[in-house]
Amino acid sequence: MSITLAVNGALATVAAEPRTHLADLLRGELLLTGTHLGCEHGVCGACTVEVDGAPARSCLIHAGACGGASVRTIEGFAEDAVMAALRESFSAEHALQCGYCTPGMLVVARDIVLRLPDADEARVREELAGNLCRCTGYRGIVRAILGVLAARRAAA
Amino acid sequence: MKPAPFDYARPADWPAALALLAAGARPVAGGQSLGPMLNLRLALPERVADLRHLPDYAGVSMQGETVRIGAGTTHAAIEDGVVPGRLGEILAGVARRIAYRPVRNRGTIGGSFAHADPAADWVAVLPALPGHAIALGPQGERRIPLAEFVLGVFETALRSDELLRALELPALPAATRFGHWKFCRKPGEFSKATACVLALPGAVPTAVLAALDAAPLVIADASALLADPTAEAARITATLALDDPWRAALARTALRHAAEAVR
Numbered sequence: 001m002s003i004t005l006a007v008n009g010a011l012a013t014v015a016a017e018p019r020t021h022l023a024d025l026l027r028g029e030l031l032l033t034g035t036h037l038g039c040e041h042g043v044c045g046a047c048t049v050e051v052d053g054a055p056a057r058s059c060l061i062h063a064g065a066c067g068g069a070s071v072r073t074i075e076g077f078a079e080d081a082v083m084a085a086l087r088e089s090f091s092a093e094h095a096l097q098c099g100y101c102t103p104g105m106l107v108v109a110r111d112i113v114l115r116l117p118d119a120d121e122a123r124v125r126e127e128l129a130g131n132l133c134r135c136t137g138y139r140g141i142v143r144a145i146l147g148v149l150a151a152r153r154a155a156a
Numbered sequence: 157m158k159p160a161p162f163d164y165a166r167p168a169d170w171p172a173a174l175a176l177l178a179a180g181a182r183p184v185a186g187g188q189s190l191g192p193m194l195n196l197r198l199a200l201p202e203r204v205a206d207l208r209h210l211p212d213y214a215g216v217s218m219q220g221e222t223v224r225i226g227a228g229t230t231h232a233a234i235e236d237g238v239v240p241g242r243l244g245e246i247l248a249g250v251a252r253r254i255a256y257r258p259v260r261n262r263g264t265i266g267g268s269f270a271h272a273d274p275a276a277d278w279v280a281v282l283p284a285l286p287g288h289a290i291a292l293g294p295q296g297e298r299r300i301p302l303a304e305f306v307l308g309v310f311e312t313a314l315r316s317d318e319l320l321r322a323l324e325l326p327a328l329p330a331a332t333r334f335g336h337w338k339f340c341r342k343p344g345e346f347s348k349a350t351a352c353v354l355a356l357p358g359a360v361p362t363a364v365l366a367a368l369d370a371a372p373l374v375i376a377d378a379s380a381l382l383a384d385p386t387a388e389a390a391r392i393t394a395t396l397a398l399d400d401p402w403r404a405a406l407a408r409t410a411l412r413h414a415a416e417a418v419r
Contacts, residue, residue: 001164018164018204021195040157041192048258054232055258060191064164065184065206111257129343130256 003067007032008076022058022066023047026073034074034103038132045131048104049073055111074103082110085148093144097135105131109145113152121146159194163203170292170321173205178294178317181205185213185228185267188259189276207267207319214264216240218327224290225323227266235260242328243285250281250336250352256344269305270320272312273346279306280350280366281336283374287325293318303362308371331357335417338367339406349406351414353378361418365411368396378415385415 004013007030014029021040026032026049038044040059047058050072061069077083086109089095096102105128112119112127119127124145125138133141165181167173177183182201184190185208193199207213213228216238223243225234235251237244254260254268254277269278269289283306288299291314300313302323307313314320338350347367355361355378363378373396375381381388389411398404 017161019159019161019194021158021191024158040195042188042255042259045256045258051261054261056262057188057191057258059195060187060259060262062159062164062187062191062194062204064166064204065187065208067166108258126343127257130258 001063003063005066005068006070008072016063018062018064020063022049022051022061022063022071025063025066026058026071032073032075036100036103038100043130043132044101045104045108046101048107048131050076050107055107074106077106077110080110082113082148085151086110086113086144089144089147090141093140093147095136095140095144096133101131101133101135105133105141109141109148112145113148117149117152117156119149124149157195157197160197160200162194162201164206165203166206166209168209170210170319173207173210173319174292174294174317176203176205177319179203183207183270183319185264185270186230186262187267188255188263189268189271189273212322219324221327223325223327225265225325227270227320227322228264229266231255231260231263231265231268232257234265240327242330242332243325246328246332246334246354247281249334250277253277253338253343259344265323266320269323270312270314272306272308272310274309274369274372275346275348275350275367277338277347277350279372280338280347280364281352282323283372284352284354284362284364285325286356287323289313289320290322290324291315291318292321297321299324303374303376306371309369311371329357333418335414335419337410337413337417339410349403349410351407351410353381353414353418355382355418363411363414365392365407367410368398368407381411381415382418385412389415 036046038046049058181203231251231254283303289305291298333355336352338347350366353363361378363375366372393408
């Protein structure tokens with residue numbers, strides 16, 4: 001089937017089998033390999049991208065359902081100020097080692113920062129429960145997000 | 157894993173959706189349950205019918221004192237307060253603990269209820285509430301009491317030619333008390349035991365015990381549970397003859413905590 005969707009602000013028309021999920025579409029057809037695949041059944045969070053303005057599992061949206069959607073992958077946040085702050089904070093706090101979970105972590109982290117400006121550590125940890133990291137033990141990731149939250153509160 | 161091949165259809169209106177259903181298509185809403193089942197090849201439909209673009213599928217409207225929740229309303233919308241009043245508060249508290257936010261952004265209340273996974277959150281809560289599931293079939297709409305909707309594991313009162321269109325619940329008085337407790341070893345994973353208790357002012361309290369690998373247990377009169385949570389939770393759980401002692405302990409604990417949490 002032929003699918004037209006917006007990816008990082010540009011319309012793309014791709015041919016795919018209906019069973020192809022969005023993550024494979026992004027990686028295989030559009031060569032946006034910043035989106036990573038872990039479990040492919042919605043548990044690990046590695047493939048999380050923004051769909052129609054909200055984080056979603058790209059492994060659980062099959063091609064047909066992508067028609068008309070607006071998708072933003074990690075590559076699409078290059079100019080985003082919140083994501084820039086998160087990237088710096090992730091680096092400063094050693095919030096990644098291998099980096100496999102990082103694109104999904106950043107998409108969810110940005111959602112936490114924007115949706116829950118008053119989140120404390122317990123809430124950040126709860127919100128991160130759907131993104132697995134096997135390197136860091138999460139401490140650096142939680143500190144990085146809390147750091148951006150604190151900086152934004154101080155600047156407000 | 158990757159799904160086996162299937163065809164995709166996107167009905168634009170309800171008659172088209174019912175026609176696809178009659179032709180054997182598997183209905184899908186947010187796809188947060190069916191999606192993993194497709195990827196793991198636990199589900200092998202020849203065709204899926206994507207209900208998300210049906211008119212009025214998502215969204216909440218007030219009809220007098222009745223709240224009508226479109227079956228396609230997402231958990232995230234409910235978490236964020238799309239349902240008004242005390243009912244909305246209760247549903248928002250439940251929605252917030254369903255899976256993870258990226259899943260809640262796609263998953264829907266109707267899709268989850270109609271899927272009827274025994275560990276699902278709405279399966280464990282909606283049967284305690286007054287109101288009806290609105291099924292749509294070739295003959296029109298049919299109202300199914302929420303307490304009678306889930307019949308078993310992945311089994312509902314929907315007929316094979318019906319779709320779940322909406323949920324209709326009465327607006328709840330501000331003094332309505334509610335307790336809810338579930339056990340997950342990790343936030344967001346499937347519950348191992350869930351219970352809730354609903355106490356409407358001046359009415360007999362109701363309760364539900366779920367995540368039992370069976371239909372939820374609907375307790376139509378939970379007065380005794382509220383009066384003595386420990387003893388009554390033990391008595392009710394003993395009647396279930398659960399095989400594993402740890403499952404029985406969790407079920408008992410869930411009922412007790414839900415009753416103690418009523419406020």
